[in-house]
Structure formats: structure tokens, C-alpha cells
Amino acid sequence: xNSVTQMEGPVTLSEEAFLTINCTYTxxxxxxxxxxxxxxxxxxxxxxxxxxxxDKGSNKGFEATYRKETTSFHLxxxxxxxxxxxxxxxxxxxxxxxxxRLTFGExxxxxxxx
Amino acid sequence: DGGITQSPKYLFRKxxxxxxxxxxxxxxxxxxxxxxxxxxxxxxxxxxxxxxNDFQKGDIAEGYSVSREKKESFPLTVTSAQKNxxxxxxxASSMRRRGAGANVLTFGAGSRLxxx
Numbered sequence: 001x002n003s004v005t006q007m008e009g010p011v012t013l014s015e016e017a018f019l020t021i022n023c024t025y026t027x028x029x030x031x032x033x034x035x036x037x038x039x040x041x042x043x044x045x046x047x048x049x050x051x052x053x054x055d056k057g058s059n060k061g062f063e064a065t066y067r068k069e070t071t072s073f074h075l076x077x078x079x080x081x082x083x084x085x086x087x088x089x090x091x092x093x094x095x096x097x098x099x100x101r102l103t104f105g106e107x108x109x110x111x112x113x114x
Numbered sequence: 115d116g117g118i119t120q121s122p123k124y125l126f127r128k129x130x131x132x133x134x135x136x137x138x139x140x141x142x143x144x145x146x147x148x149x150x151x152x153x154x155x156x157x158x159x160x161x162x163x164x165x166x167n168d169f170q171k172g173d174i175a176e177g178y179s180v181s182r183e184k185k186e187s188f189p190l191t192v193t194s195a196q197k198n199x200x201x202x203x204x205x206a207s208s209m210r211r212r213g214a215g216a217n218v219l220t221f222g223a224g225s226r227l228x229x230x
Contacts, residue, residue, distance in 0.1 A: 032217055043118075043204055043221030044157075089156060093217035101172070102217060104149075106156040 023090035137205035
């Protein structure tokens with residue numbers, strides 16, 4: 001079956017540091033890939049997505065590139081802020097229709113110190 | 115503003131009691147989902163529904179039940195058969211269409227259930 005593996009956390013960085021959170025996946029077909037972010041006490045919000053190989057998703061300074069050859073979708077940001085402190089989830093979808101199930105990674109806690 | 119409303123935000127129950135978590139959306143989304151979140155385990159799918167009066171089991175449906183009598187509403191009942199019900203429960207919805215946007219989920223703020 002499908003699966004998503006994220007780098008172990010928690011990750012602690014200083015403000016303006018470079019961020020990478022690794023994500024690799026296993027899928028039988030050609031999934032869409034997502035990064036969701038969860039701020040303390042809240043639900044998840046879509047951060048970015050990519051639907052085919054070599055696509056780059058980007059939002060709020062975050063980027064991730066869909067790499068089919070390495071089955072990866074690593075999240076990067078050049079300069080993190082304290083407000084980026086949250087839990088980040090990598091996810092993939094099994095199909096292209098509504099109701100298609102998403103498979104989530106275990107989440108990576110990011111703390112950014114001033 | 116359109117969105118998903120979950121209630122209650124916090125809920126305490128005694129062991130052996132059934133409890134129902136509410137999820138209402140005004141986004142006109144056809145598909146709705148319930149996920150369970152435990153520390154260090156990510157999100158696991160409990161049930162999902164693509165249309166009214168139809169729903170499917172997810173990966174951890176045992177001890178839970180749902181109904182989908184209205185498009186806007188997808189309540190989750192945590193029954194006494196659920197062995198470890200203490201968790202954070204998240205409801206989500208998505209549009210009914212094909213293509214890249216079909217799998218984008220909108221989440222509610224969650225309900226934290228604690229069984230004493």
C-alpha cells in the first residue's frame with residue numbers, strides 16, 4: 001500500500017536559518033503530493049502541492065519539488081521565522097477524484113527560536 | 115466566511131459512554147472525512163463519505179460510527195467499543211470533481227476527546 005515517511009523531529013532552528021524537512025513516499029501509481037501545516041491547537045492547512053513529476057509547489061516562502069526518481073517531496077525554506085513554528089505533514093493522494101484518500105506522514109514538529 | 119465547524123472543542127467522558135462529535139461545513143463540498151490524530155502517529159482515516167447517505171470505512175473504523183443524512187453534516191460517534199478513544203479528532207471536506215484540486219482537504223479546528 002501507499003506510505004509516507006518524514007524525517008524524525010522535533011527540529012529546532014534559529015530565526016533566518018535554512019529549513020529542510022525530508023519526505024519520501026511509496027505509491028503504486030502517480031500520486032499527487034502535499035504539505036500541510038498545523039499550528040498549535042488548530043486543524044491542518046494546505047501549505048503547497050504538486051500533482052506530477054518535476055512540479056514545484058510553493059507558498060509563503062516554502063518550496064517542494066516532486067522528484068519521481070527519488071520518490072521524494074522535501075520541504076524547504078530559505079529563512080525561517082518564529083511564526084513558522086508548527087507541525088508539518090507530508091501527504092499523498094491515491095487518485096484524482098473527490099473522496100480519494102490521503103495518506104499522511106507522521107508529522108515533523110518545527111520550533112524556531114528568536 | 116465558509117469553513118468547517120467542529121464541536122465541542124474539548125470533551126470529557128467516562129469510560130463506557132458513547133459520545134458524538136459534530137462536524138458542519140458550509141463550503142458546499144461533497145466529500146467529508148474523519149481523521150484521528152495521536153502524538154507521533156500522524157493522521158489516520160476513520161471514515162469518509164463522498165455523497166449523502168453513503169460512507170466508507172477508513173483504516174481504523176472499529177469502535178466508531180458515522181452518518182451522512184445531510185450534505186453539510188458528518189457526525190462521528192465514538193462508541194464504548196473503541197478501546198482507546200482519547201485523541202484529537204479532525205474533520206475535513208473536499209470538492210467533488212476530478213483533477214488536481216479534488217484531493218485538497220479543508221480541515222476543521224478539531225475536537226479533543228479525553229476519556230477519564
